[in-house]
Amino acid sequence: MKRMVTAALAAAAFGLSGMAAQADSLKIGFLATLSGPPASLGVHMRDGFLLGVKQAGGKLGGLDTEVLVVDDELKPDVALTKVRGLLERDQVDMMAGIVFSNVMMAAYKPIIDSETIFVGGNAGPSPIAGKACSPYFFTTSYQNDQNHEAMGKYAEDAGYKRMIIMAPNYQAGKDSLAGFKRHFKGEVVDEIYTKLGQLDFSSELTKIAAAKPDAVFVFMPGGMGVNLVKQYAQAGLSGSVPFLSAFTVDETTLPATQDTALGLLSGAQWAPNIDNEANKAFVAAFEAEYGYAPSIYASQGYDAARLIDGALTQAGGKADKAKLMAALKDAPFDSVRGDFKFNTNHFPIQDVYVVKAVKRADGKYVTETVEKVFDDKVDAYVGECSMN
Amino acid sequence: MSATLFAVQTLNGLQLGILLFLIAAGLTLVFGVMDFINLAHGVQYMLGAYLAVAAYAVTGTFWGALVLGLAGALVIGLLLEVLVFRHLYDRDHLDQVLATFGIILFLNEAVKAIWGSTPLTLPMPEVLDGSFELMDGLLYPVYRIALIVAGLAVAVLLYVLVSKTRVGMLVRAGATNAPMVAALGVDIRRLFMLVFGFGAMLAGFAGILAAPILVVEPGMGDNLLILAFVVIVIGGIGSIRGAFLAALIVGLVDTLGRGFATDIAKLALSPSAANDVGPAIASMLIYVLMAAVLFFRPSGLFPARGG
Numbered sequence: 112m113k114r115m116v117t118a119a120l121a122a123a124a125f126g127l128s129g130m131a132a133q134a135d136s137l138k139i140g141f142l143a144t145l146s147g148p149p150a151s152l153g154v155h156m157r158d159g160f161l162l163g164v165k166q167a168g169g170k171l172g173g174l175d176t177e178v179l180v181v182d183d184e185l186k187p188d189v190a191l192t193k194v195r196g197l198l199e200r201d202q203v204d205m206m207a208g209i210v211f212s213n214v215m216m217a218a219y220k221p222i223i224d225s226e227t228i229f230v231g232g233n234a235g236p237s238p239i240a241g242k243a244c245s246p247y248f249f250t251t252s253y254q255n256d257q258n259h260e261a262m263g264k265y266a267e268d269a270g271y272k273r274m275i276i277m278a279p280n281y282q283a284g285k286d287s288l289a290g291f292k293r294h295f296k297g298e299v300v301d302e303i304y305t306k307l308g309q310l311d312f313s314s315e316l317t318k319i320a321a322a323k324p325d326a327v328f329v330f331m332p333g334g335m336g337v338n339l340v341k342q343y344a345q346a347g348l349s350g351s352v353p354f355l356s357a358f359t360v361d362e363t364t365l366p367a368t369q370d371t372a373l374g375l376l377s378g379a380q381w382a383p384n385i386d387n388e389a390n391k392a393f394v395a396a397f398e399a400e401y402g403y404a405p406s407i408y409a410s411q412g413y414d415a416a417r418l419i420d421g422a423l424t425q426a427g428g429k430a431d432k433a434k435l436m437a438a439l440k441d442a443p444f445d446s447v448r449g450d451f452k453f454n455t456n457h458f459p460i461q462d463v464y465v466v467k468a469v470k471r472a473d474g475k476y477v478t479e480t481v482e483k484v485f486d487d488k489v490d491a492y493v494g495e496c497s498m499n
Numbered sequence: 500m501s502a503t504l505f506a507v508q509t510l511n512g513l514q515l516g517i518l519l520f521l522i523a524a525g526l527t528l529v530f531g532v533m534d535f536i537n538l539a540h541g542v543q544y545m546l547g548a549y550l551a552v553a554a555y556a557v558t559g560t561f562w563g564a565l566v567l568g569l570a571g572a573l574v575i576g577l578l579l580e581v582l583v584f585r586h587l588y589d590r591d592h593l594d595q596v597l598a599t600f601g602i603i604l605f606l607n608e609a610v611k612a613i614w615g616s617t618p619l620t621l622p623m624p625e626v627l628d629g630s631f632e633l634m635d636g637l638l639y640p641v642y643r644i645a646l647i648v649a650g651l652a653v654a655v656l657l658y659v660l661v662s663k664t665r666v667g668m669l670v671r672a673g674a675t676n677a678p679m680v681a682a683l684g685v686d687i688r689r690l691f692m693l694v695f696g697f698g699a700m701l702a703g704f705a706g707i708l709a710a711p712i713l714v715v716e717p718g719m720g721d722n723l724l725i726l727a728f729v730v731i732v733i734g735g736i737g738s739i740r741g742a743f744l745a746a747l748i749v750g751l752v753d754t755l756g757r758g759f760a761t762d763i764a765k766l767a768l769s770p771s772a773a774n775d776v777g778p779a780i781a782s783m784l785i786y787v788l789m790a791a792v793l794f795f796r797p798s799g800l801f802p803a804r805g806g
Contacts, residue, residue: 151716154617306782313754315757338714345630345638
């Protein structure tokens, strides 16, 4: 019954706009943050996705693919307008991308309400993994807490007893530290919340030096992370206090931090050196195409395109949406991270690693796996999701 | 909270203050002397950093990057003056704000188109690459000391230029009554162009000096611009002395607030509540200070004399 209604609605929509979507082509609306200081994350994710489309000969699942890349400017209201435009004016078949969780939350409702399939490339806020989960939402990234949890587990396993943890004073920062504490059972000497966009960390570094913790954990995305990492090294703390982080030291910030970040640890579900055929081919092709080293955002974008390609092939096209969604759920593709399958909430069940910043023989700065922290990690919110 | 910790945090505060002064100096000069609101000051700071990074790739030394970066910042500043700003001197402040805001958007995008959106870096000069132990477990980079020295040097230079030289006298006279100065045979347009170019170069200088410790990325000047405005409002618009003292005050208030607000809040509140309240108060402090200054002394703490 529901499918008939959907079909009727779709027919009505096509009728109104006076054009029928072609059966042998695919239009994807790709939303990414491409302006402002955090633009490099969006650029990585977009480049990864477009590489996936290019490698499929411009035909995901054999359908002529058009990707409409749209900048959300990291503003939820702007994102909302642009998503409506993509859904109503451009009549896209699918949506993909989205770097930041606040944008994701704003764009989520119109996408899901219009019953458009969404394949996420980064943001994985907890409501979408839990209570507000939807059969139309898939993501090739992670649930937001995952990499913070991995570092908490790593710190616990490493036997650290006293730690200082630090994040910017906003929702994602608080979630990050909460995720870290889920597995870390030692003493948190100090929980430091900084201003969003902070430049100078002398005050915080002085606190760290005075408290002499066993290690620190930080979540400082983008330029804040670059400032912190440089100043951490310059204050001589890199040698004495181990630096654990998430979304702070990766291929988007390493070109700026370079040697000052060497040896710093992060949590991640992917690194360029993960040993499988798909990943080797991806890293080589990405660097040949764009001339810079891919980050986790690029790997997620690439996997999103590969997932769509595999699912369309398995479902025999886009015509039967229920069949396509079932195919997406099967994840019929070789993820560059190795093991990959979807949980009931359409978030990945995957391995999570501790990775370290290194300088490769060719002079590029990249991350490299140190050890696996979680095997087949399941996110903390799947129990709240009513899908099965 | 030991005395050492307090002393170190005070030094950190002064150091941040000097960095803020470097950025605010050019802004207050142009704003105060020419009565021109230049929102593009932040992107001129960014350009200085980017030009230095580009020059570093060519010359391979920090000093080469510094010289070429400064020259580039000056040239671009003068170009902007000729192309855009000189047509706005006689307009009201709203027009100036709109036009210079447009320049921010344009230059931020231009930088991204040329250098990409990935953050870049400028290495420290080797001579200043050392550090010494400030307290147990905390090193203080020599470069930061150099930054403080450079800030003090700029302060002295500006003071001498504006209040002791003939050019400075003409600039002050031009600010008070431009038509009269022009009538006395001084080319006021060229004078303003000089001031503007110098202001742009100061912004670029700040960007280059900040590049080894801060991130070089598109939009890096936007946040600092707000802080720079806070500084010149607190100090008194157009007053170099005011900008200097206000920058130190803002740096101190901000750093000490971040350093101790949470600990102080813990005296009265539970730890988790203190973690909510402390950072919120710390990040508001300088704006509260600015509001208080505007209320009690609208012309700033150290207004420019005369005028």
